[in-house]
Amino acid sequence: MDRQKKIVSMFDDIAKSYDLANRVLSFGSDIVWRKRACKKAAECYGKKDVERVVDVACGTGDMLQFWQKELSAKEYLGVDPSKKMLEVAKEKLPQFKFIEGYAQNLPLKSQSADFLSITYGIRNVVDRMDALKEFHRVLKKGGVLVILEFTKREKSTPLDKAVEFYMKRVLPKIGGFLSGNKEAYEYLPNSIDGFLTTEQLVKELRQSGFEIEEVKSYSFGISTMFIAKK
Template sequence: MQKQEKIIEMFDEIAPTYDKANRILSFGVDVSWRKKACAYVLKTHPKNELDIVDVACGTGDMIGIWQMQAKKMTKKILSIKGIDPSRGMLEVAKKKFQGVEFIQSGAQSLPLESDSTDIISISYGIRNVVQRQEALNEFARVLKKGGNLVVLEFTKRDKGGFVAFFRDFYLSKILPFLGALVSKNKSAYEYLPNSIEGFLSKEEFIAELEKSGFKMQYFQSFSFGVSSLFVAQKQ
């Protein structure tokens, strides 16, 4: 089986326990990272009525946050779509949301028209996309000129220091143990720290965004660099 297919199959397997595991493993702080990301983009985007696509939507966590923050900031969501290649994750998402269109597809080839959306978000998803540069090119194609790409991701940290030691210990020892306990799938939660290690540094990812025609607009690092927010603009 190809690497990408294996990753999708793994998400199919953990889908029923994904939400529970996510809240436990992140101590709930991922919600505040998501809220800050959506609030920043809604505040700075010049339009008041927006079309949004959430790629690698999983069970729909980002979709819920987009809806909540838009309501708070009196911005109108004209349409919101969730896209993910995992049937299992989409099945959970569909039960949680009404009025959201869910499409089964990978980020590297989006079944969407060019220049058709104002915002694309991808949270904790891009490191799972094997054909990453193709996906970034797709995001640039589908976004309208001036539209925003919003990426939340765990990025590689420089080694050294107490915080780095604690973070590495948590990711390599505690997280796989707790993840396996909740999901009964040990290998899936061993994949997580490995996929973070195998991902890019902040600088390397920004270089890839620029290669696809994006201009970096905003960067924020959360919780001592555990999670990073990248907001880029289509030129």
């Protein structure tokens, strides 16, 4: 199995317990990060008339709920390659549309989305530059891209070391207990170490044709929000 398929199959395995583990392991703080991202993106877009919001790597669909609270769009669409994550999403949120697909090859028309988000997903996309180009293709001119992600950081301060201890020692044990799959929760800190720094992701966004509107880190730099415009 290739690396990308292995990653998706891991999400298939943890789909049923994903929401619970997410809330427990982030102490609910992801709710604040998601709300702020939707609010900032809506401010940045400015227009009230919104046709379509696309959430890529939507998993169990949570981000679409935050979008719906922030703006009123004609369509909210979730895309993810994991069948099992989508099963949970469809059962939980029947009001939204969900389709199977990879970020690097979106089954969507060019210039068809006002907003496109990818939350805690871009780290899992092996062909990342292809995906960023796809996001640019699918967004309308002036459309807004939102990325929430755990970027790679220097671990120099005592606080950084405490965060690392939590991510590498505590989180896999709790995540493993809740999901029955410790490996999946060991993958999380390892994938962050193997990912880009905030500055490197900004550079890739610019290379893909985006203008950066705002980059902000939350909760001692654990989660970073990127807002970019086509």
